[in-house]
Amino acid sequence: MFKDTTPTARQQADAHALATDLGHLPLAIKQGGAYLAQSRGISLDAERTIARIWTATLRALEQANPLAVQLLHPATWLAPDDIPHTLLTPPGTVTDDIAEAIGALAAYSMITTTESTLSIHRLVQTVLRTPRTSDNPQWPRPLQGRDSAEQAVLHSLALPPSQESTAESQWDALIPHLVTLAATAPPGHRDAPLIDAYNTTANRLHHQGHTARTIPLLEAVLAQWEQVLGDTHPDTLNSRNNLAAARAVRQRNTAASATEYDRQRPSGAE
Structure with a gap:
C-alpha cells in the first residue's frame, strides 16, 4: 500500500514561510526542500534551518x-x-x-x-x-571579511598622487557602504581607520538633507572618541551633540510621517 506523500496544510505553510525567508532564491529553495524532506516532523526554527542550508x-x-x-x-x-x-x-x-x-x-x-x-x-x-554556535561549529567566523571590507573602502578612498581630493561621485557611491559598515559593527569592534571617512560621510549626508541617515556613522565616531579621548574631550562633546541633533531630526521625521499617514487615512479606517 502506497504511503500518502501529499503535504499537510502545516507542511505547506512551513514551506511557504521558508521560501519567503530564503528570498525565493532557486538554489536555496531546492536545498530547503531537501532539508525538510530529510527532517520530516520537525518544528522549524527558521534562523537555524536557514543557517544550515546556507552552510551547505x-x-x-x-x-x-x-x-x-x-x-x-x-x-x-x-x-x-x-x-x-x-x-x-x-x-x-x-x-x-x-x-x-x-x-x-x-x-x-x-x-x-x-x-x-x-x-x-x-x-x-x-x-x-x-x-558560530555550539551546535554549528563549522559556521564561518562572523568577522571573516569585515577587515577586508573596511580595507577595500579605505583603498577606494585613497588618493592617487595626481589627485587632490576624492571625486564627488566616488564619495556618493561609497556612502551606503560606509553607513552599513558603521551600522553593522560587532559589539566591541572599533572602526578606528574609518573614523575620518565616517565624519566626512556624515557631513555630506547632513548637507544633502539626510541627517537621520548619519546616526550609525555618528554613533561609531562617538564610541571611538569616548574610548580614545575620554568623555569630556571637546571632540567627544561635539560628537555627542551632533548625534543628539541627528536623533532629534529622526524623531521629528517619524512624527511627521505618522501625522501624514493619519491625515491621509480614510475616515473610520482602523
Whole structure:
C-alpha cells in the first residue's frame, strides 16, 4: 500500500514561510526542500534551518570556486545593493578570475550582478554575520571579511598622487557602504581607520538633507572618541551633540510621517 506523500496544510505553510525567508532564491529553495524532506516532523526554527542550508551552499561553493567565497565575505558587511566589483577585488587578482568568481556566486543564487556592480540578498548577509554556535561549529567566523571590507573602502578612498581630493561621485557611491559598515559593527569592534571617512560621510549626508541617515556613522565616531579621548574631550562633546541633533531630526521625521499617514487615512479606517 502506497504511503500518502501529499503535504499537510502545516507542511505547506512551513514551506511557504521558508521560501519567503530564503528570498525565493532557486538554489536555496531546492536545498530547503531537501532539508525538510530529510527532517520530516520537525518544528522549524527558521534562523537555524536557514543557517544550515546556507552552510551547505557555502561548502559546495568553496569547493567549486574558493575565490567566490573570498569575495562573498566582505560583501556581507557592505550595503546589499550596488556593490562595485572593484570594491571586492583583492589587490593583484586577475580580472578574469574575479569575473569567474562573480559568475559562480550568481550561479549559486547568492548574488545578482550587472557588468560593474552586484547585489547580495539581505538574508545571506544576515546569516553570514551570525556568530558560530555550539551546535554549528563549522559556521564561518562572523568577522571573516569585515577587515577586508573596511580595507577595500579605505583603498577606494585613497588618493592617487595626481589627485587632490576624492571625486564627488566616488564619495556618493561609497556612502551606503560606509553607513552599513558603521551600522553593522560587532559589539566591541572599533572602526578606528574609518573614523575620518565616517565624519566626512556624515557631513555630506547632513548637507544633502539626510541627517537621520548619519546616526550609525555618528554613533561609531562617538564610541571611538569616548574610548580614545575620554568623555569630556571637546571632540567627544561635539560628537555627542551632533548625534543628539541627528536623533532629534529622526524623531521629528517619524512624527511627521505618522501625522501624514493619519491625515491621509480614510475616515473610520482602523
